[in-house]
Amino acid sequence: MKLTLRVWRQKNADAPGAMAAYEVDGVSPDMSFLEMLDTLNEDLIVQGEDPVAFDHDCREGICGACSLVINGDAHGPERTTACQLHMRSFRDGDTIDVEPWRAAAFPVVRDLVVDRTALDRIIQSGGYVTAPTGSAPDAHAVAVPKPDADHAFVHAECIGCGACVAACPNGSASLFTAAKVNHLNVLPQGAPERESRVLDMVAQMDAEGFGGCTLAGECATACPKGIPLQAITTMNKEWLRAARTSKR
Amino acid sequence: MSYLDYGTGSRIADSKAPQGPIAERWDRRRFTAKLVNPANRRKHTVIVVGTGLAGASAGATLAEQGYRVLQFCYQDSPRRAHSIAAQGGINAAKNYRNDGDSVHRLFYDTVKGGDFRARESNVHRLAEISVQIIDQCVAQGVPFAREYGGLLDTRSFGGVQVSRTFYARGQTGQQLLLGAYQALSRQIAAGTVEMHPRTEMLDLVVVDGRARGIVARDLVSGEIGTYMADAVVLASGGYGNVFYLSTNAMNSNATAVWRAHRRGAYFANPCFTQIHPTCIPRTGTHQSKLTLMSESLRNDGRIWVPKKAGDPRAAVDIPEDERDYYLERIYPSFGNLVPRDIASRAAKNVCDEGRGVGPGGQGVYLDFADAIARLGRDKVAEQYGNLFEMYERITAENPYEVPMRIYPAVHYTMGGLWVDYDLQTTVPGLFAIGEANFSDHGANRLGASALMQGLADGYFVLPATVNDYLAGAPAVGDADASHPAAVAALDETRERLARLLAVQGDRTPDSFHREIGELMWEYCGMARTEVGLRKALQRIPEIRAEFWRRIKVPGTGAEFNQALEKANRVVDYLELAELMCLDALHRSESCGGHFREESRTPEGEAERKDDEFSYAAAWEFTAPGQAPLLHKEDLVFEYVHPTRRSYT
Amino acid sequence: MSWTSCGWPPYGRRMALATRDRRPPTVRTLWDSSVGKKTVMAVTGLIMLGYLVAHMAGNLKIFFGADEFNGYAHWLRHLGAPVLHSHWALWIVRVGLVVSVVLHGVCAFQLSRRDIKARPVRYAHTKARTSYATRTMRWGGVILALFVVWHLLDLTTLTVNENAQAGHPYENVVATFSTWYGNVVYIVAMLALGLHIRHGFWSAAQTLGVGSAARARLLKGAANLLAAGLTIGFISVPVAVMTGVVN
Numbered sequence A: 001m002k003l004t005l006r007v008w009r010q011k012n013a014d015a016p017g018a019m020a021a022y023e024v025d026g027v028s029p030d031m032s033f034l035e036m037l038d039t040l041n042e043d044l045i046v047q048g049e050d051p052v053a054f055d056h057d058c059r060e061g062i063c064g065a066c067s068l069v070i071n072g073d074a075h076g077p078e079r080t081t082a083c084q085l086h087m088r089s090f091r092d093g094d095t096i097d098v099e100p101w102r103a104a105a106f107p108v109v110r111d112l113v114v115d116r117t118a119l120d121r122i123i124q125s126g127g128y129v130t131a132p133t134g135s136a137p138d139a140h141a142v143a144v145p146k147p148d149a150d151h152a153f154v155h156a157e158c159i160g161c162g163a164c165v166a167a168c169p170n171g172s173a174s175l176f177t178a179a180k181v182n183h184l185n186v187l188p189q190g191a192p193e194r195e196s197r198v199l200d201m202v203a204q205m206d207a208e209g210f211g212g213c214t215l216a217g218e219c220a221t222a223c224p225k226g227i228p229l230q231a232i233t234t235m236n237k238e239w240l241r242a243a244r245t246s247k248r
Numbered sequence B: 001m002s003y004l005d006y007g008t009g010s011r012i013a014d015s016k017a018p019q020g021p022i023a024e025r026w027d028r029r030r031f032t033a034k035l036v037n038p039a040n041r042r043k044h045t046v047i048v049v050g051t052g053l054a055g056a057s058a059g060a061t062l063a064e065q066g067y068r069v070l071q072f073c074y075q076d077s078p079r080r081a082h083s084i085a086a087q088g089g090i091n092a093a094k095n096y097r098n099d100g101d102s103v104h105r106l107f108y109d110t111v112k113g114g115d116f117r118a119r120e121s122n123v124h125r126l127a128e129i130s131v132q133i134i135d136q137c138v139a140q141g142v143p144f145a146r147e148y149g150g151l152l153d154t155r156s157f158g159g160v161q162v163s164r165t166f167y168a169r170g171q172t173g174q175q176l177l178l179g180a181y182q183a184l185s186r187q188i189a190a191g192t193v194e195m196h197p198r199t200e201m202l203d204l205v206v207v208d209g210r211a212r213g214i215v216a217r218d219l220v221s222g223e224i225g226t227y228m229a230d231a232v233v234l235a236s237g238g239y240g241n242v243f244y245l246s247t248n249a250m251n252s253n254a255t256a257v258w259r260a261h262r263r264g265a266y267f268a269n270p271c272f273t274q275i276h277p278t279c280i281p282r283t284g285t286h287q288s289k290l291t292l293m294s295e296s297l298r299n300d301g302r303i304w305v306p307k308k309a310g311d312p313r314a315a316v317d318i319p320e321d322e323r324d325y326y327l328e329r330i331y332p333s334f335g336n337l338v339p340r341d342i343a344s345r346a347a348k349n350v351c352d353e354g355r356g357v358g359p360g361g362q363g364v365y366l367d368f369a370d371a372i373a374r375l376g377r378d379k380v381a382e383q384y385g386n387l388f389e390m391y392e393r394i395t396a397e398n399p400y401e402v403p404m405r406i407y408p409a410v411h412y413t414m415g416g417l418w419v420d421y422d423l424q425t426t427v428p429g430l431f432a433i434g435e436a437n438f439s440d441h442g443a444n445r446l447g448a449s450a451l452m453q454g455l456a457d458g459y460f461v462l463p464a465t466v467n468d469y470l471a472g473a474p475a476v477g478d479a480d481a482s483h484p485a486a487v488a489a490l491d492e493t494r495e496r497l498a499r500l501l502a503v504q505g506d507r508t509p510d511s512f513h514r515e516i517g518e519l520m521w522e523y524c525g526m527a528r529t530e531v532g533l534r535k536a537l538q539r540i541p542e543i544r545a546e547f548w549r550r551i552k553v554p555g556t557g558a559e560f561n562q563a564l565e566k567a568n569r570v571v572d573y574l575e576l577a578e579l580m581c582l583d584a585l586h587r588s589e590s591c592g593g594h595f596r597e598e599s600r601t602p603e604g605e606a607e608r609k610d611d612e613f614s615y616a617a618a619w620e621f622t623a624p625g626q627a628p629l630l631h632k633e634d635l636v637f638e639y640v641h642p643t644r645r646s647y648t
Numbered sequence C: 001m002s003w004t005s006c007g008w009p010p011y012g013r014r015m016a017l018a019t020r021d022r023r024p025p026t027v028r029t030l031w032d033s034s035v036g037k038k039t040v041m042a043v044t045g046l047i048m049l050g051y052l053v054a055h056m057a058g059n060l061k062i063f064f065g066a067d068e069f070n071g072y073a074h075w076l077r078h079l080g081a082p083v084l085h086s087h088w089a090l091w092i093v094r095v096g097l098v099v100s101v102v103l104h105g106v107c108a109f110q111l112s113r114r115d116i117k118a119r120p121v122r123y124a125h126t127k128a129r130t131s132y133a134t135r136t137m138r139w140g141g142v143i144l145a146l147f148v149v150w151h152l153l154d155l156t157t158l159t160v161n162e163n164a165q166a167g168h169p170y171e172n173v174v175a176t177f178s179t180w181y182g183n184v185v186y187i188v189a190m191l192a193l194g195l196h197i198r199h200g201f202w203s204a205a206q207t208l209g210v211g212s213a214a215r216a217r218l219l220k221g222a223a224n225l226l227a228a229g230l231t232i233g234f235i236s237v238p239v240a241v242m243t244g245v246v247n
């Protein structure tokens, strides 16, 4: 296949950026999208040009590093990560636009690489259970009903890629935050910090400059792990409960 | 003097290993270990390189204990460490199933699974701690799979006959890592851990014989700096990416351990590489990495090839009696659940016989038809759904309808920095944990044991032994960033990167990586021969010379420059590859993942030579390009007596 | 002594912990948080919605003639009597509504500003998206705000109603809908109202945390029913005047 790529090029956070067009030839349908970018980069390096910077690591759809907006969709046209998107989803002669995640809370580092540490700070603000090493009771001390365990798992699957933020018209991190709140708040282990967790995480989300939720639903559509939009509703409920009942 | 003429240095012994009954050794060591007064801990800084299971758990725990921790990872977030990709599960001797499991059995299985090339004391400690790990993770909210009664579910992994593997669907590593990452995040928020993401360690600073800091590059600004501390912990993962194609993350690298080796840490058993039997076969030259299909699939999937060589029929058209379920045939008691080295080799054998399936005949079937008939599609989907999906995404074939095609691929490195019982390397103050060390898996790692080891090291072992070291270590403040040794390490690193940028040749970093990787897979992969290894040892210096003539790195060092990062990692692969081949050449026995064609039983199985090779080979770096020095650590087996591993 | 040769990056140091030390009063928590403000919008929106349902029901009395309609208007002013003095109940409702409108509008404004700031750069590759809801909510809201002002000037204070007579609501309504612009303004506003409620009702349910997968259909159905009912109910009045059913 032969493709035309239009890629966002930006030297660093302060430099202005622009879309640049490249022709890529000899693309195999079995290639992943990132492998296609690899071939482009190999050519660029040999020509002495700067290769296109993009984040990636596991290439298995689990680390959450890859972060490309492909033809206006976070992670491209399929429900998966960019690294698991294969070129068989495109046709010979296609023109493909590749852009970085766009959000005020995700400044561009270079080209397609953005700074997502804001998501880490949301976790730092309360996305954990305080359980210092060595203090744990036997794992079977508390039984967790299977539906609760499954609910926790579904939300714990979040890979923290930020596609939800990139897709949201408000640049909101509500789905990301809600995933962690749902994961931990449903478990008996997470119960003691249930209120402070949701209040602090939402406060941190706001402080990082993410937008609010208007239930546009784009986040859940873009999420490669299928975290449901309902997670946000549950987070709101947890938040209200905490705001109402939590001790001063 | 040629690289092959390595010298033999003095034997080394694990000086910290306590004596006495094996089940009491860890307790004894913990009791004899010196403690640091809680009030004084704040005055000590510990550097932790890596945020995988080992690093994140260590950083969090050290910080909880009151130490000041500087932590590093090359990813943009500590949560993305390669441990995130582990799928299948984590072992623990909980015996919740009442199926005869015990600490001793886990110990026994692991020593045997490692083909009697691991230290008994370490492995026993690992088995003891395994139980606490599950407790710790559950307390953190790790959503392990549960039964309807609300209690934890388990499954079986290769090389064992009990069901002791705890799992979280096909994402166990992710869930365990997020648990550790969250614990670490709590400490970051508390200000006890200074986290440096997107910062890559490029050298170790050794002051007066002790590890006192690292040189690291901020990958965003390109700034190279030194970070000083009272102890340095390497949790930087394995070096499987020497092979270019592996199941490791793309940026996993050997730089941290290799640079530490060059600064004096011995490198043990570098040739012990695990080739995982169930990976998705490669599709073409564009391939950038290989994807693992969890070993847990072998619980319910059946592996087979056609009986006839070159059978052109599709899998579904081959009748039952013309299929060869070769693992079940050769190893009736373990069947599809034989250890990885054995399953991989068996796959290679049938493919070498021309019975492989798929493009190039490099594949065997992993068939779920029986499991689907027995359990129903829903049950199979519940257990393996995400793996099936991943398989379909990559191959465009639906494993519910046609059998998966799998082929072995490089997956894990049992070798690593030599450490004593305290996980301390030969450089005082330098510790290595997780896959970065060599300690617990011998010549072959059993499935679901790496996660166990990483967390055992990080949560429970290291925090105790670092205490002991720091209690006797020199006071804070006597070595700062202006110390000549620190300045020298910084300058050397700057020079190295400047050289890479200056060559301006015509070949990309990836092209060299691919070349060295192919060479290693060919000669130092699943089957190794003296002739092949010698050939590789001749080629490697040539490739290295060509690298320094023809490498092309665009851009500058003072910016975000992924080509520069890559080129610098390839520099280290080109050196480490040589040591791996030398180690493989010198160990003329077969054991575990190390299979020397010359050393096999009449049935073609690996043949160990215990009288010659019952030792860990710890290599000492001498000078660039010069032959290293071999130190042998004798392995003593008091509890599990070496026998021919039999899984038939 | 220098620990490092370079400075600390600000990775982990920007905590906005709401609860770590002392928790602020609930009202503060509400007002400081995007989720809290959204809650205020949901509650005030529902208050207004409740009012609109009653308001529409009242409006339909116009089909029973001037006496009945004016009688209803009169009753409104004396609602709550004899416990409440005349006009008190009406004023209570009015104050409640004004507070609701203001809170709703202020929150909408502040949240929208935050949202727009959070996504300063557009994608070069644009697509039609379901953020339709977001866009129509904001513009629809603005239209409604303007309408409320016009509506009050028109039928409450009678400032812009040329032929208005105080105390004769029926006749005033007919007067309004006898002008083309009166009809256009009203009908456009009511269509906007329908759209606003359609997303708003469902949205409020999610904000207040009562939505669930099981209730999704019910809530969406209720939203559609409310939106359609209110729009049709309100629009039926100008249509009736235009067609001469009411005069």
Ligand SMILES: Cc1cc2nc3c(=O)[nH]c(=O)nc-3n(C[C@H](O)[C@H](O)[C@H](O)COP(=O)(O)OP(=O)(O)OC[C@H]3O[C@@H](n4cnc5c(N)ncnc54)[C@H](O)[C@@H]3O)c2cc1C
Pocket: B049, B050, B051, B052, B053, B054, B055, B072, B073, B074, B075, B078, B080, B081, B082, B083, B084, B085, B086, B087, B088, B089, B090, B172, B173, B199, B200, B201, B202, B235, B236, B237, B238, B247, B248, B249, B252, B253, B255, B256, B292, B294, B411, B412, B433, B434, B435, B436, B447, B448, B449, B450, B451, B452, B454
């Ligand atoms: C696909 C796959 C599946 C697996 N499944 C299982 C399983 O089911 N069960 C099991 O027990 N094991 C499994 N394993 C093995 C297991 O995942 C690993 O051995 C283990 O996670 C290694 O953990 P670690 O903490 O030692 O290192 P890693 O998780 O590899 O972490 C390395 C860390 O070091 C950092 N780092 C590396 N180099 C540098 C540097 N130079 N400077 C700064 N930072 C650096 C990285 O950023 C990263 O944070 C699997 C492995 C793979 C590849």
Ligand code: HEM
Pocket: A213, A214, A215, C038, C039, C041, C042, C043, C044, C045, C046, C048, C049, C052, C101, C104, C105, C108, C112, C133, C134, C137, C138, C140, C141, C142, C144, C145, C196, C197, C199, C200, C201, C203, C204, C205, C207, C208
């Ligand atoms: C003053 C004029 C108004 C403005 C500026 C306005 C604006 C908005 C905005 C921007 C939203 C957020 C929508 C979203 O989730 O994307 C909203 C929600 C809502 N509005 Fe309005 N609106 C106005 C009037 C009204 C009226 C008259 C009603 C009564 C029927 C109403 C009912 C609602 C409801 C129920 C919600 C949902 C609240 C939530 O999202 O939780 N609004 N409004």
Ligand code: FES
Pocket: A055, A056, A057, A058, A059, A060, A061, A062, A063, A064, A065, A066, A081, A082, A083, A084
């Ligand atoms: S590279 Fe890890 S999720 Fe895409």
